[in-house]
Amino acid sequence: MQSERSMSIFIPIDFNTVRRQPPNRDVVYVAGRPDVSQVKVYLRDGMWHREEWIGTAVEHGELLNGIMIGHLEVEAKKDEPPEGWINTMKIRQPMSVLRGLPSLPWSFEYVPTEVTCESCERTFLHTKLESADDEFGDDYYYSDCVCPFCYEWDCCDIQFEQPDYKRFAVLVPEDPLGAAHVGHAGW
Helix, strand or coil: CCCCCCCCEEECEEEEEEEECCCCCCEEEEECCCEEEEEEEEEECCEEEEEEEEECCEECCEECCCEEEEEEEEECCCCCCCCCCCCEEEEECCEEEEECCCCCCEEEEECCCEEECCCCCCEEEHHHCEEEEEEECCEEEEEEEECCCCCCCCCCCEEECCCCHHHHHHHCCCCCCCHHHCCCCCC
16 A cells, blocks of 8 residues: 655755856758759751749759749740740748757756666666556656656656755856857867
């Protein structure tokens, strides 16, 4: 018989680990989907044909997955197409700039704290807790308090100390050279 739920265990911040975070400067350039337009001019059965196509893929100089958006034909009076009718292909591939998400102003860790599983009654550090999720029909379940020994979900009740950024600023004053150089190689 399982006992009534025990009191919540408080997990404090380890203030020796508080550090200012450098701003996120990650920038990635990503090629967008190409836009291809092609004009095909050809002679068939005594008629000059001009087709306009659009699509997104080219292989060996030919549009692969295009759709025709226009078609003209005129009687061939000579071996050359009408004036201005030429085979062309234009490819435009925009580049997108993705910037990293804004970083949190501080990094820190919590004091490793002993917890006891309410199911198997084993004691271990909270850092050993596991996470799990599952779906049952339309319902979604998640727990970040899974016992590493018996795998009981919500095996203990823990409360993490909430960061107090004003207190952090007093503990770690602004660096006159910029926070980026302290403990963050490469920034």
